[in-house]
Amino acid sequence: MGNFAKAVLNTDKNDKIPPRARLLGAAGELFYRHGIRAVGVEAIAEAAGTNKMTLYRHFASKDELVAEYLRQEAHKADAYWDKLEAAHPGDPLAQIRAWVKAMAAHVANCEERGCALANAAVELPEKGHPARAVIEEFKRRQRAALIRLGQSAGLSEPDMLADELHLMLEGARVTAQSVGADGLGARLMRMSEAVIASHRAS
Amino acid sequence: MGNFAKAVLNTDKNDKIPPRARLLGAAGELFYRHGIRAVGVEAIAEAAGTNKMTLYRHFASKDELVAEYLRQEAHKADAYWDKLEAAHPGDPLAQIRAWVKAMAAHVANCEERGCALANAAVELPEKGHPARAVIEEFKRRQRAALIRLGQSAGLSEPDMLADELHLMLEGARVTAQSVGADGLGARLMRMSEAVIASHRAS
DNA sequence: CGAGTATGGTACCGTTCGGTAACATGTCCT
DNA sequence: AGGACATGTTACCGAACGGTACCATACTCG
Numbered sequence: 001m002g003n004f005a006k007a008v009l010n011t012d013k014n015d016k017i018p019p020r021a022r023l024l025g026a027a028g029e030l031f032y033r034h035g036i037r038a039v040g041v042e043a044i045a046e047a048a049g050t051n052k053m054t055l056y057r058h059f060a061s062k063d064e065l066v067a068e069y070l071r072q073e074a075h076k077a078d079a080y081w082d083k084l085e086a087a088h089p090g091d092p093l094a095q096i097r098a099w100v101k102a103m104a105a106h107v108a109n110c111e112e113r114g115c116a117l118a119n120a121a122v123e124l125p126e127k128g129h130p131a132r133a134v135i136e137e138f139k140r141r142q143r144a145a146l147i148r149l150g151q152s153a154g155l156s157e158p159d160m161l162a163d164e165l166h167l168m169l170e171g172a173r174v175t176a177q178s179v180g181a182d183g184l185g186a187r188l189m190r191m192s193e194a195v196i197a198s199h200r201a202s
Numbered sequence: 203m204g205n206f207a208k209a210v211l212n213t214d215k216n217d218k219i220p221p222r223a224r225l226l227g228a229a230g231e232l233f234y235r236h237g238i239r240a241v242g243v244e245a246i247a248e249a250a251g252t253n254k255m256t257l258y259r260h261f262a263s264k265d266e267l268v269a270e271y272l273r274q275e276a277h278k279a280d281a282y283w284d285k286l287e288a289a290h291p292g293d294p295l296a297q298i299r300a301w302v303k304a305m306a307a308h309v310a311n312c313e314e315r316g317c318a319l320a321n322a323a324v325e326l327p328e329k330g331h332p333a334r335a336v337i338e339e340f341k342r343r344q345r346a347a348l349i350r351l352g353q354s355a356g357l358s359e360p361d362m363l364a365d366e367l368h369l370m371l372e373g374a375r376v377t378a379q380s381v382g383a384d385g386l387g388a389r390l391m392r393m394s395e396a397v398i399a400s401h402r403a404s
Numbered sequence: 405c406g407a408g409t410a411t412g413g414t415a416c417c418g419t420t421c422g423g424t425a426a427c428a429t430g431t432c433c434t
Numbered sequence: 435a436g437g438a439c440a441t442g443t444t445a446c447c448g449a450a451c452g453g454t455a456c457c458a459t460a461c462t463c464g
């Protein structure tokens with residue numbers, strides 16, 4: 001396994017950002033771009049403008065750093081639901097559509113590498129890994145939010161709808177990184193309309 | 203990253219199977235179960251009932267072994283198309299449905315770890331890696347086969363249909379390993395019907 | 405000022421990694 | 435029989451890994 005170009009984003013040290021945040025930022029970049037197992041702690045510390053010792057003063061182990069990275073990523077995603085509620089207050093169907101649209105845009109956009117949480121699930125299959133708890137809880141939360149929207153919108157079998165939409169988006173993410181994202185947004189929008197429509201007639 | 207239980211399937215040496223095949227078999231098992239980067243060449247050789255030296259007599263490097271493993275996996279998947287044609291001769295729509303059904307069953311089945319090719323794409327994001335060529339060519343081939351079936355069945359926009367079905371299945375695979383596979387088969391069948399239906403009225 | 409605390413720097417530990425050298429066994433074909 | 439060739443065995447290499455000890459700085463705050 002060849003090495004990758006390291007330390008692309010050198011946070012230039014004294015931006016008044018405390019080292020823990022710098023470390024998490026650098027870890028996020030590197031983990032997402034190159035994969036978790038492909039990135040060593042030394043590279044993370046260097047990219048964060050600090051050193052390994054400081055890293056281990058803030059995180060008990062690499063595995064814990066990984067878990068914290070995923071928690072951070074999950075939190076970002078969670079925050080999006082609130083924005084949706086604000087943009088389409090009291091209109092759950094519009095919120096669902098907006099969510100799909102945002103995801104489609106995100107996927108179809110530049111060279112992404114899919115969902116950080118899902119990628120981590122592929123890279124860390126060990127049952128006991130601290131990251132797995134984070135991943136599974138996040139996915140459950142997301143599913144619950146979608147179900148709630150679905151039944152607020154009066155659609156039939158909202159749990160099934162949620163899973164179907166979830167499936168779609170997850171598929172789009174993994175597809176984008178193995179075959180590219182040409183016209184993927186259009187496919188997603190069309191599909192989601194077909195799926196939603198199939199839940200309107202009970 | 204903790205170690206995993208190694209050498210579950212010890213091919214017991216003298217089954218008259220040549221070492222190259224044993225190595226590929228063991229590599230397939232271990233790579234799929236634990237992830238490519240998590241498995242070392244030594245563990246593969248041991249699980250194959252041989253040693254590292256023999257491995258390197260048959261494969262130029264670990265990366266090449268990985269590529270060969272993926273080629274093998276792709277070949278298995280390709281072979282399935284022929285079985286479909288045989289089971290439903292001259293009925294492309296039935297072949298599509300059977301394909302979806304088979305994939306659904308495969309995913310909903312026991313604790314799987316998704317598509318080996320897609321997992322490899324997540325684990326090996328480096329542009330130059332020999333595995334990436336294998337992955338991308340396989341996905342293209344699969345897409346082409348689906349498109350051909352779609353247009354033989356007289357469905358509208360067969361390329362879009364192919365992508366939509368592909369998205370669905372890929373999503374199911376990755377979902378299964380991050381949240382589990384309860385009722386996933388039902389979701390898939392229902393969704394695919396909705397998607398196919400949306401392509402019947404031009 | 406002076407003590408306490410957080411950080412940076414560097415050297416190091418034991419282990420594992422991918423990969424190789426050299427030599428001892430087979431096993432098969434003529 | 436005898437040579438050719440594929441395999442098994444062991445030991446080893448340099449590099450990278452996750453993780454730690456130790457000490458020199460900075461900065462804060464009484």
